[in-house]
Amino acid sequence: MDRLLFLFTLRPIVYGLIGMAVSGIGFPLAGVIIVRNGLIPMRYMLMHGVILGGVFSIALGLPLFPVVAALNLALVALMIAMNRDGRTSLSTASTAMMVFTMGLASMIGHVFDVPAKDTLEILWGSPFALLTSDLVILCILSVLLVVYVLVFFRPVSMLFFDHDIASSSGVNVRFHNSLMLIITALTVSVAMKLLGALLIDALVVLPVLGASRNAKSLKAMFIGSSITGFVLSVTGYFISLIFNLPVSGVLAVLAAAVYAGNILISKIRINRSLK
Amino acid sequence: MGCILNANNIGFSYPDSTEYLFRNLSFSLNDNERLLITGPNGSGKTTILKLILGMLSVTEGNIKLRENLNIAYCKQDYPNPGFPISAEEVVKMGLYGNRNNEGLAAVRRAMERTGCLHLAGRLFSSLSGGERQRVSLARCFCQNADLLLLDEPSSFLDTDSRNTLVSILQNLEAGDFAVIAVTHDSAVSSALDWKRLETEAF
Numbered sequence: 001m002d003r004l005l006f007l008f009t010l011r012p013i014v015y016g017l018i019g020m021a022v023s024g025i026g027f028p029l030a031g032v033i034i035v036r037n038g039l040i041p042m043r044y045m046l047m048h049g050v051i052l053g054g055v056f057s058i059a060l061g062l063p064l065f066p067v068v069a070a071l072n073l074a075l076v077a078l079m080i081a082m083n084r085d086g087r088t089s090l091s092t093a094s095t096a097m098m099v100f101t102m103g104l105a106s107m108i109g110h111v112f113d114v115p116a117k118d119t120l121e122i123l124w125g126s127p128f129a130l131l132t133s134d135l136v137i138l139c140i141l142s143v144l145l146v147v148y149v150l151v152f153f154r155p156v157s158m159l160f161f162d163h164d165i166a167s168s169s170g171v172n173v174r175f176h177n178s179l180m181l182i183i184t185a186l187t188v189s190v191a192m193k194l195l196g197a198l199l200i201d202a203l204v205v206l207p208v209l210g211a212s213r214n215a216k217s218l219k220a221m222f223i224g225s226s227i228t229g230f231v232l233s234v235t236g237y238f239i240s241l242i243f244n245l246p247v248s249g250v251l252a253v254l255a256a257a258v259y260a261g262n263i264l265i266s267k268i269r270i271n272r273s274l275k
Numbered sequence: 276m277g278c279i280l281n282a283n284n285i286g287f288s289y290p291d292s293t294e295y296l297f298r299n300l301s302f303s304l305n306d307n308e309r310l311l312i313t314g315p316n317g318s319g320k321t322t323i324l325k326l327i328l329g330m331l332s333v334t335e336g337n338i339k340l341r342e343n344l345n346i347a348y349c350k351q352d353y354p355n356p357g358f359p360i361s362a363e364e365v366v367k368m369g370l371y372g373n374r375n376n377e378g379l380a381a382v383r384r385a386m387e388r389t390g391c392l393h394l395a396g397r398l399f400s401s402l403s404g405g406e407r408q409r410v411s412l413a414r415c416f417c418q419n420a421d422l423l424l425l426d427e428p429s430s431f432l433d434t435d436s437r438n439t440l441v442s443i444l445q446n447l448e449a450g451d452f453a454v455i456a457v458t459h460d461s462a463v464s465s466a467l468d469w470k471r472l473e474t475e476a477f
Contacts, residue, residue, distance in 0.1 A: 036358070087290060158368050161358055168328050168348035169372035169418065215359045216398065 007241055016127035017237055019138055019194055020247070023203060024233030026142025028225035029149050030187035031208035033180045036160040038091070042079065042181070043205070045094040045101065046188040049075045050197040052105040053189075054122035059112035064122075065134065065193060072185040075101065080178055090181075125196035127237065127247050134193055141190055145183060149222055152176065157218045195248040202248065206255035207232055210262045232258060279344055279421060279453055280304040280327065285336035287322055295334070296322055302472050304422070304453050312457045313464050314474030320457040321351070323474070324424045327455070344422060345372060347415035347452075349408075351427040362386075362402065362410045363395040369417030377419065385416035389443055405436025412443060425456040429463045441466045 007013045034043055053068030075097050082093040109119060130138070149156065158166035159176055167173045191200045211224030236251035243250075286298035296319040304310055312320050325331045326338055328348060347369070366382050373381065386392040391409040394402060399410065408428060415423050428444075429437045441463060447454065458464055464471075 154368075154371055157360070157364070158371060161360060161365070161368070162350065164328075164330065164348060164350060165368065165414075167330060168346055168424075169368060171371065212359070217359050217361065217364065221359060 004238075004241060012128040012130070013241070015130045015132075015135055016247070017234070019127050019130045019135055020233040020237045021230060022139050022142045023191065023194055024207075024230040025226050026145045027187055027191055027204050028207040028211075028229035029145040029222060030184055031204040031206075031229075032212075032222055032225055033156075034184055034205060035208050035212065037177075037180060039094075039181075039184060040205070041091045041098075042076075042094040042184065043188060043200070045075060045079075045098040046072050046185055047192075047197045047200060048098045048101040048105070049185075050189065050192045051119065051122060052101040052108075054197075055105045055109045055112075055114050055119055058114045058118050059108055065137070065189065068192065069186060069189040072189050073182060076181045076185045080181060122192070123197045124246070125192055125194050125199075125248060127194050130193065134190075138190055138194075141186055145187070148179070148183065153219075156180075160218065195251065199248040199252045202252035202255045203229065203233060206252075206259055210255070210259045213262050213266050228258065277341065278303055278305055279341040281339045282323075282327075283336050283339070285323075285326065285333045285338060287319060287326065287331065288334045297474055298335070300336075300472075300474070304455065306421070306453060307451065308453050309447075309467070309469040310453075310455045310472060311464055311467055311469040312455060312472045312474060313459065316459060318474035320459070320474055321426050324348070324426055324455065324457060327422075327424060341421070345418065345420040346422045346424060347372065347418040347420035349411045349415050349423070349425045349428060351430050357400060360399050361395065362391060362397050362399050362406075365399050365410050366391075366395075366413045366417050369414040369419075372418040372420065377417075381417050381419070382413075385413040386410075388416055389413040390439065403436070404431030405433065405439065408432060408436065408440060409443075412440075420452055423452050423454045425454065427458055427460070428456060429458060429460045437462060 034040060049072040050068050053071040054064060056062070056071065057064045057067040079090060079093040079097060082088045083090050108114070109116070155166065155171040155176060158169060158171050159173065163173055187204060188200055191203055195203055207229035208221070208225040211228045212221045215221035215224055232255050233251060236254045237247055239245065239254070240247040240250040281303045283301055285300050286295050288295045300323070302310065312323060314320055322331060326333055327340070328346060363382065363386070366386055369385065370377065370381065383392065386395060389409040389412045391406065391413055394406055394410060399407065402410065428440055432440060437460070444454070444456070444467060456467070456469075
């Protein structure tokens, strides 16, 4: 206990807790957007965008986050352009972009002699490495996510239900789709700093998958995902501090366990109601 | 009674296709008028609705809609079965496009009218095809639109549900709204004494 109390006198530990708590509430909202809009392939593309951005920033000695965020926004803009006439699906566009980003990352890494070890470090983030500026960006993004969902709940729920119905009812589908893609790009870029490119799903997608199994409404799905994300990220953070384990790994295992538990509980419920 | 829609010699081909789905199609619709578009599968019936909605663009000709025309659209199917939303919430979606700012009373009224008020609390995904169609019609009624577009409204319906649907369509009051219904169901088309437009497969 004394060790834990001592740890919380250190700024990186406090920043880490704030970062995990705030993103635990906000980021699963982006996860709902990803899951409901079928943007999982795009999320993979953004992860590869993170790797390309990382290689690019190491090669040119530029700050990591702005480069990664700008690159991911550019990739999303390209995807929107490819999807504009409706002939190329977002899934196809993101697959093409994913291959492109990895190819480019490989070439830049080779030309600028970027050490593979440095590149791989991008794949493992750390909440202890958050700077004040990172924390501010993270809080702003989380607040923006909450505000977006609260203000545009009705059109967003209509879009999730059916694009054609939303469009015929007067929802500006192109505006909301573009905004949701941009929000997703920024969330993945920011989440990378916390958990690393490989384990973003633990904070963004897994809480949603867990909460949505038993959700009876979209409102319940949003609220349940945020609560699950918050509880998982804070609990995971404390477990990692107490047992001296990597936060991203603990959170990923915890989130996967909660998801598996959710499946088990709902199966038991179904079996009981059938008897 | 004014003209709300005028389609003049319209033709459509998909961007990657070298063939027209249909050509030289003309029709118009006045306030509160009903139009039944019939024809075989693949003759472009649903495409006509999407052109009216602006989801697709005509390849030739033009479609003129009255300014600020409020259009409600009832789809053939809903490919999002796992979405957690109640029947009442689906009907409430109609309020988004309702320019009269009617509240929940309009939702209740619309659900009573299509006989689905008792389904209000049920998950939309758990409803049968006929029940979903009633809820979707209620959403359109709730929108208080000038024009209602129905795409194959009898798809996936059993005989009882189809009879109920036909009865609802037959009992639309004169001052409600204009309707364009697309169907290849002869039971529906023979039961409705509406103006007709036949499409042909090219």
